[in-house]
Amino acid sequence: MTHIRNTPASAAPEPSPARESSATVSLAASTSSGESGGPGEPDDRSARAATEEMTIRPLRDRRYVVETDGGTYVVALDAGTCTCPDHAIRGSRCKHLRRVAMEVTAGAVPAPDERVGVCAVCGAETFVPFDAGGTHLCDRHALEPGAIVRDRETGKRLVVVAVTTERADAYRTDEGRSVADYPTNADYGAHEPVVEAVYAESVRPGRSVADCDRYGFPASRLTRPSD
Numbered sequence: 001m002t003h004i005r006n007t008p009a010s011a012a013p014e015p016s017p018a019r020e021s022s023a024t025v026s027l028a029a030s031t032s033s034g035e036s037g038g039p040g041e042p043d044d045r046s047a048r049a050a051t052e053e054m055t056i057r058p059l060r061d062r063r064y065v066v067e068t069d070g071g072t073y074v075v076a077l078d079a080g081t082c083t084c085p086d087h088a089i090r091g092s093r094c095k096h097l098r099r100v101a102m103e104v105t106a107g108a109v110p111a112p113d114e115r116v117g118v119c120a121v122c123g124a125e126t127f128v129p130f131d132a133g134g135t136h137l138c139d140r141h142a143l144e145p146g147a148i149v150r151d152r153e154t155g156k157r158l159v160v161v162a163v164t165t166e167r168a169d170a171y172r173t174d175e176g177r178s179v180a181d182y183p184t185n186a187d188y189g190a191h192e193p194v195v196e197a198v199y200a201e202s203v204r205p206g207r208s209v210a211d212c213d214r215y216g217f218p219a220s221r222l223t224r225p226s227d
């Protein structure tokens with residue numbers, strides 16, 4: 001029988017030995033001190049880390065606030081520290097540290113080197129590099145270099161060369177105008193990142209993508225052909 005626990009970190013339904021070890025592995029991988037949390041440690045702390053009610057919020061200094069019924073603590077995943085008594089007295093990896101590591105692995109909160117950003121196309125929250133400025137796209141609207149895309153305005157096929165973090169109203173073309181300034185881009189967000197692409201028809205045998213003329217588009221003007 002499978003019993004699904006209604007907790008954010010419970011990707012696996014039961015605290016089975018396999019799940020315990022994977023949680024321990026991910027924790028060990030994301031912290032530097034490896035003296036505890038080994039295979040011989042009692043399982044109940046891992047089980048509590050996975051199932052107890054906790055609210056985790058990333059702070060601006062790459063640490064995390066963990067709110068529980070028993071108190072509110074601050075976890076530094078990189079340093080492997082927590083402000084709770086369990087960690088302070090025993091120096092052990094407490095359930096808060098474990099839970100934060102699990103949530104990061106599950107993609108529920110940003111990793112210490114990430115922060116929460118907003119997709120310029122749909123407004124969905126997305127994790128971006130901590131120091132990244134500019135404008136960003138979620139996984140659904142991201143385009144990978146090399147991807148074949150279709151221009152919504154002309155129907156033409158293009159090959160993505162680069163996704164910048166520069167806004168369409170800041171990115172200057174060779175003509176000295178911003179991408180947002182072109183009438184054909186009026187229907188797309190001026191705050192969207194500019195995607196650089198070359199026309200597929202200009203890529204011929206013996207001619208690399210780097211040799212083709214490159215054009216900048218607001219991200220949502222280019223769409224995957226299947227969309």
Ligand SMILES: [Zn+2]
Pocket residue numbers: 073082083084085086087094095096097
């Ligand atoms: Zn703790």
Ligand SMILES: [Zn+2]
Pocket residue numbers: 119120121122123124137138139140141
């Ligand atoms: Zn999006």
